[in-house]
Amino acid sequence: MMVFCCRTRDQFVAGQAKIAGHVAAQGYAVIEAWDAESETLKEIAESFGRVQWHVRAGADGLVGIGTETAVNRYWEAYRSEYMGVSNEEFLPHTDGSYLHGLVRRDGHYLQLQPPKMLVLQCWQNAVVGGANILIDAQRVYGDMAQQNRHDLDILSTKGCVTYCRDDQIALDRAVFEDLDDGSTMLRFRYDATAFVAEWAVEAFHALQTNYFAKPKYRQRLSLTKGQILVIDNYRMLHGREPFAKGETGQERHLRRVWLAYDRLPVFHNAVGQNLQTRALQRFQAYDIVATAKYDATAARRRGIRVAA
Ligand SMILES: O=C(O)CCC(=O)C(=O)O
Ligand SMILES: [Fe+2]
Secondary structure (H helix, E strand, O other): OOEEEOOOHHHHHHHHHHHHHHHHHHOEEEEEOOOOOHHHHHHHHHOOOOEEOOOOOOOOOOEEEOOOOOOOOHHHHHHHHOHHHOOOOEEEEOOOOOOOEEEEOOOOEEEEOOOOEEEEEEEEOOOOEOOEEEEEHHHHHHHHHHHOHHHHHHHOOOOOEEEEEOOEEEEEEOOEEEOOOOEEEEOOOOOOOEEEOHHHHHHHHHHHHHHHOOHHHEEEEOOOOOEEEEEEOOOEEEEEOOEOOOOOOOOOEEEEEEEOOOOOOEEOOOOOOOOOOHHHHOOHHHOEOOOOOOOHHHOOOOOEEOOO
C-alpha cells in the first residue's frame, strides 16, 4: 500500500495537490499524518471539500466509528440500523446510499446526495480483524460494459433501486447514475437497506456475485494509528472486515468525515415560499457545514468516467 507520509502540516500542504492527483487517478489515497487528533482529520478533509453532516456527527461534522454504547441521541434508539457502530462485517458499500433530499438555503433549496468523498482516520485499529476493503467500481464498470452490457443498462436505469435506512429513503435511484458533469455516480449497498425493482433483481445480484464479491476486485488495507484514508465515494466501494471488540483501552476506533458534492442541484419553490415542512426536517442532519476555506471552483471530478 502506497502511503503519503506527512510528518508536519507544512509537508501536507506542500503535497496536497499531488495527493489529490492520486485520488483522481486511483480513487483513494492513504496519508500518514503528523498526529492522530480530530483537528488533523478535519484540516486534511477540508482541503478536499465541504464537510457534510451525518446524523451521528458532532458539531464539527466528525463521526466516531466505534462500538461504545452511550445512548443519548434519538438515532441510538434505532442503533441496529447503523452498521458503523457494530463490530460485524460491513460489506463494501457507498456511504449515504439512502440520501436524497432537500435542504433550505436563503431563497432556494439544495438537493442532497450521497457525499462525494469520505475521509477515515484511524485512531486505534482492532487487535484482531477490522481491515478496510476497497473496490474500484471504475474497473468493474469497464469489465461489465464488455461482458454484460444488458445488466449494466438495467443498473443504470433510474428506478432500479431504492435504499432506506432509519428515517432516510432514496426512492427510485440507480446503481450507476449520470451526473451533470459527465461522470457517473455509484450508489450501492448489498444488505437490508436495498429494495430492488423486480426487473432489476437478477442484475443487482449478478453485480454483487460476479463482480463486487470477487477477490480480484478487492483491495485490503490495514490502517495504523494516525493514517487517513481519503476515498472517492462515487467511484469506490468501501467496507470493513469483522473485528474482535477488544479489552477496555484496546477498542477499534476510527473517525470519519463526509465531503459534499460540489454541484448539488438547486430547486426553487414554485410560488416562492421558503417552507420547512416535517418531511424536509429529517434532511437537516445531512446538511453541509458552511466553510470559507474551500474553493469549489478548483474541485476535481469524482465518480466513474465512462469512455465515449
Ligand atoms: O469501520 C470502518 O472501517 C468503516 C465503517 C464505514 O463504512 C463507515 O463508517 O462509513
Ligand atoms: Fe461506510
